[in-house]
Amino acid sequence: MANFTELVNGVRQVFRSGRTVTYEWRRTQLEGMLKLLDENMDKLTDALYKDLHKAKAEAMMMELNMVRNEVINTMNSLTTWMKPEKVKKELINIMDTCYIKSEPYGVVLILGAWNYPIQLSLLPLIGALSAGNCAILKPSEISQNCAQLIEQLIPKYLDNDCVKVVNGGVPETTALLSERFDYIFYTGNNVVAKIVMAAAAKYLTPVTLELGGKSPVYVDRNVNMEVVARRILWGKCSNAGQTCIAPDYVLCSKDVQDQLIEQLKKIIPEFYSENPVESGHYGRIVNERHFQRVKKLMQSGTVAIGGDVKDDERFISPTVLRDVKVTDPAMQDEIFGPVLPIITVGDDNEAIDVINSREKPLALYIFSNNKRVVHNFLNRTSSGGVCVNDTLMHISIPTLPFGGVGHSGVGSYHGKFSFETFSHRRSVMERGLTLDSVNAIRYPPYTEKKLQMVSWLSSQKVKKTGFFSFFPFVIIGTVVAFLFKALGIHGKEVSHTD
Known part of the structure; x- marks a missing residue:
């Protein structure tokens, strides 16, 4: 095992040199990332197929194109994001220059995940580099082909002094977590997240934890059930259900x-043929441990569709369980596989009670044409994100933050939110040394007159709402109109006579 203390200290020395702070360095790293993707698409899709049986189209849509678009969006926006952010000033600070400066944390640790091994390693790395950090990336060893490929490619395209890739398993991760980092970004499960958070607490290191949970789906009456079934099935069976925001279970009457x-019975053969095991568009469970875990969850409710398995391929067909109870095995933990339990409820209020009785999910899906129902869920539940009348698609919008709440995660990223996640927002006030007599009111000895002046300059007032918020403008307008009339100034015509 490598000496991680030397590794981290070496990278930290490079960061302290100031190399990564400039726009030019950050831009160069982003250009390198784009080149890495464009020159190695076939290698990347091949590694994804070997690890997860991921179809090329799915790999392009949900991993590589997503990363590529993130790089380009960051390149196009970086100059704007790096600019100091001006802030509103009070009367007492009117002569000062006040702004927020985004600065890099330093050396960050990124712990990737196995289910989307390219996306969930490179997306946070884009944010870390765009913010001017050095980074140590630890891909998940479970997707070993992708992990090895990342280790081979990163040094060829990025600054090898500032970006390091560490491969290995639990011992390497444990050893890395014993080192001091300036930020830790972890994607994975709650069990490991608690270990990461405990390690970070030793040095008071800030963290982002991208986790998961049981993301519920509510299906209302009077919807186009064929469309609903397509969208749920696509979200559930993409990557063989191994998606952190996959629909985990359905609530409906x-x-x-x-x-x-x-409808699902009709659509499954359309997507994956009559025999999904032969489909080139359907994935496999990543390893034997997860395969056996998902198989056991099918002993809940009644199998309405599917239930077929093929042990030698770690294949589980798209499976729907009906009449599932909240106490059944499939409802105890995140499924992370192509098994969809359905729990029957009386109405949206009962569905909300079920959701609120559990930990806060990473995603919530609502299929309804009724705005009252939609707003009922939005107002009475909490989740990392919400998507109405579709699944998964909300994470494709770079202007929306992606992250969890409570047990489904801490912090968020994507687009500008990635830049902000890996940046410390530093408050800056610049003052001159002249006119210090103005500051006399704050210096001892204090007098009643000084106190009154300070109170007048610094006190806040509650803003009025409604008509009264415009009342001062009405008064000013009236006064101006009166002056115009008194001076004989009219807006109808202008005289050009000498």
Whole structure:
């Protein structure tokens, strides 16, 4: 095992040299990342297929194109993001220059995940580099082909003094976490997240934890059930269900359950043929441990669709379980596989009670044409994100932050939010040394007159709302109009006579 103390200290010395602070360095790293993607698409898609049986189209859509677009968006926006942010000043500070300066934390540790091994390693790295940090990247060893490829490619395209890749398993991760970092970004599960948070607490290191949870789906009455079934099935079975924001379970009435199952039976063969094990568009469970775990979850409720497995390929067919109870095995932990339990409820209020009885999910999906129902969920539940009448798609918008709340995560990223996550927002006030007599009121000895002056200059006032918020402008307008009239100034015509 490498000496990680020497590794981290070496990278920290490079950061302290100031090399990474400039726009030019950051831009060069982003250009290198773009080149890495463009020149190695075939290698990357091949590694994803070997690790997860991920179809090329799915790999391009949900991993490589997403990363590529993030790089380009960051390149196009970086000069704007790096500019100091001016802030509103009070009367007492009117002569000062006050702004927020985004500065890099230093040396950051990024712990990637196995289910989207390219996306979940490179997206946070883009944010870290755009913010001017040095980074040590630890891909997940479970997706070993992708991890090895990342280790081979990164040194060829990025600054090898500032960006290091460490491969290995639990011993290497444990050893890395014993070192002091300036920021830690982890994607994975709650169990490891607690270990990461405990390690970070030793040095009071800030963290972002991108976790998961049981993301619920509510299906209302009077919706286009064929469209709903397509969108749920796509979200559930992409990457064989191994997606942190995959629909985990469905809440609906008994009659909707029957309609949904009927439509899913029709659509599964459309997506994956009559025999999904032969489909080139359907993934596999990543390893034997997860395969056995997901298989056990099918012993819940009644199998309405699927339930087929092939042990030698770690294949589990798209499976729907009906009449599942909240106490069943499939409802205890995140499924992370192509198994969809359906729980029947009376209405949206009962569905909300079920959701609120559990930990806060990473995503919430609502299928309804009724705005009252949608707003009921938005106002009475909490989740990392919400997508109405679709699944997964909300994370494709770079202007929306992606992250969890409570047990589903801490912090967020994507687009500008990645830059902000890896930046310390530093408050800056610049003052001159002249006119110090103005400051006399704050210096001892204090008098009643000084106190009154300070109170007048620094006191805040509650803003009025409604009509009264415009009342001062009405008064000013009236006074101006009166002066115009008194001086004989009219707006109808202008005289040009001498």
